[in-house]
Amino acid sequence: MARHIAQRLMISLPVLLGVLMIGFLLLQVVPTDPATVVAGPSATKAEVEAIRQQMGLDRPLWVQFAGYLGRVLQLNLGRSMISNRPVVDEIALTFWPTVELMLACLIWAVPLGISLGTLAARRRGTTIDRAIMALSVMGVSVPVFWVGLILIQYVGGAGLLPFQGRNGPIWTADGLISIILPAVTLGAVFVGPVARMTRTSLLETLGADYVRTARAKGASDWRVTIRHALRNAMIPVVTLVGLQIGFLLGGSIVTETMFAWPGVGRMAVGAITSNDFPLAQGAILILAVGFMVVNLIVDVLYAYLDPRIARS
Amino acid sequence: MFAAVDGVSFVLAPGETLGIVGESGCGKSVTSLSIMRLVPNPPGRIAAGTITFEGRNLLELPESEMQAVRGDAISMIFQEPMTSLNPVQTVGQQIVEAVRLHRSVGATEARARALEMLRLVKIPSPETRLDEYPHQLSGGMRQRVMIAMALSCDPKILIADEPTTALDVTIQAQILDLLRDLRDRTGAAIMLITHDLGVVAEIAHRVVVMYAGRIVEEAPVDLLFSDPQHPYTLGLLGSIPRLGSDGDERLIAIKGVVPNPYALPPGCRFSPRCPLADAHCRSEAPELREIGRGHRTACWKAPLDQALAKAAAA
Secondary structure, three states, X not given: OHHHHHHHHHHHHHHHHHHHHHHHHHHHHOOOOHHHHHHOOOOOHHHHHXXXXXHOOOOOHHHHHHHHHHHHHOOOOOEOOOOOOEHHHHHHHHHHHHHHHHHHHHHHHHHHHHHHHHHHHHOOOOHHHHHHHHHXXXXXXXXXXXXXXXXXXXXXXXXXOOOOOOOOOOOOHHHHHHHHHHHHHHHHHHHHHHHHHHHHHHHHHHOOHHHHHHHHOOOOHHHHHHHHHHHHHHHHHHHHHHHHHHHHHHHHHHHHHHOOOOOHXXXXXXXXXXXXXXXXXXXXXXXXXXXXXXHHHXXXXXXXXXHHHHHO | OOOOOXXXXXXXXXXXXXXXXXXXXXOHHHHHHHHHOOXXXXXXXOOOOOOEEOOEEHHHOOHHHHHHHEOOOEEEEOOOOOOOOOOOOOHHHHHHHHHHHHOOOOHHHHHHHHHXXXXXXOOOOHHHHOOOOHHHOOHHHHHHHHHHHHHOOOOOEEEEEXXXXXXXXXXXXXXXXXXXXXXXXXXXXXXXXXXXXXXXXXXXXXXXXXXXXXXXXXXXXXXHHHOOOOHHHHHHHHOOOOOOOOOOOOOOOOOOOOOOOOOOOOOOOOHHHOOOOOHHXXXXXXXXXXXXXXXXXXXXXXXXXXXXXXXHHO
């Protein structure tokens, strides 16, 4: 297992390099000139030129990229042009709220999706099955922001739950209450696909020979489903959840902005609209690294779920 | 909708080994799955009949009581050892589960029992094998594990559905030896389902021959080989190559194919392929009747000696 993880980490390195390169180049193609932004609207041409030289923007791209790489390796992501604080500090501030939001979303949406999918598979063809599947189609079709707006209007507006910002870490009562609406919003689009994939995958494994063996041993229907079929059915579900977390990172930008959640997503939006290049670059980097870490976790989960994978 | 199995009736005595023989699709497996009440439903259904085990009709038991019978008094091994074990559980976990479903023993005791079973089925270094996954074992080993699991609660009946079909010939012989040995040691009755008359000759006491969902002949094993009384059995026997024949001799193939279960022929179901069939055979289905001690056949022409002589003369 340790070897499997080490291998996966090695494979991640080139991906990380690619991510850094794309993040760096993206901001090169943006029409705004960083030097002009730093210099301010009243600066003269000579002043802008001086700043450009000072920032190293006049040097060839690859030299700039090498310098950027070197700084990233030292965890120096530059300073925010707006707040003038180190980008690393800004990220450190926003990183945990985003992780909190992700976890709060996954912790209810994934188990619920798997449970609904399992129930639908076991009751295939019945009204329960059709109801769950209809619900899941609705869940997939409804955009995140719409769910958020409805919740803010009817739940937040009625004063039942807070919908403005994060009132503390998740382990405090205020923090826990303030995360409910964003987490429900973000998770709502998650339940449907997970339920659907669980149902499909489970129906397949329920027909497998080893399931028949388990029945022949005298195991009850639910025991057979949960102990034998479900774990074998989990690989596609884990894959789906891993991929969906990518969308979740995207979705969290919307959700965080709507609920004024002080996370990486909202920070990225702020940095991009205010032309704060180092901060935007840092936010992109951390989101990409986050996605890579999720993929790594998915890989490790594969090996845990199916022992054949770890050894191949 | 069609009847995969129709009018099949037989008896299995304690300690006896009954072979059920027939070609693919004749209803052997459905018969065995019916006894376990494991016919997939839908699409399958047991429409009528009784399966009496120790005075109880298994078909009338509530599902929970049937679960108590499965794997305990009656257990089953399957054709595909490669796919019949759960790939994500260790061999030990799977045997332990079988034990603990039916015996109120602790985890340690169940593990000890699992180890004992692996020794019984002669798996080398059973202690390490216990913690291995099915994909780490060969096909023969996996079938041994299946047998160990099936026998872990000392069943009275072991249903073996083509237990050697997916294995190499040498491994087949080992598994058959093992089954015979375990039967003699545990006194379990075995119901062996196979398409291979060689396997039946090795291990069975009595044989039921099935064709297109019906029993066509039933006899003690030596009688079936020495004096077959159904043209289908005769055909099956003729299709086995024999050691010592001079090689010029052609094997007898049964002409035609198994009838489509949606469109069964009228009369005897074997009549379209039977060299002896006449108008009577094609219009009226023969019932299974006793023609000798423990020897039953469903053929109008039985005893076949005269019919064969007549056919040879013609």
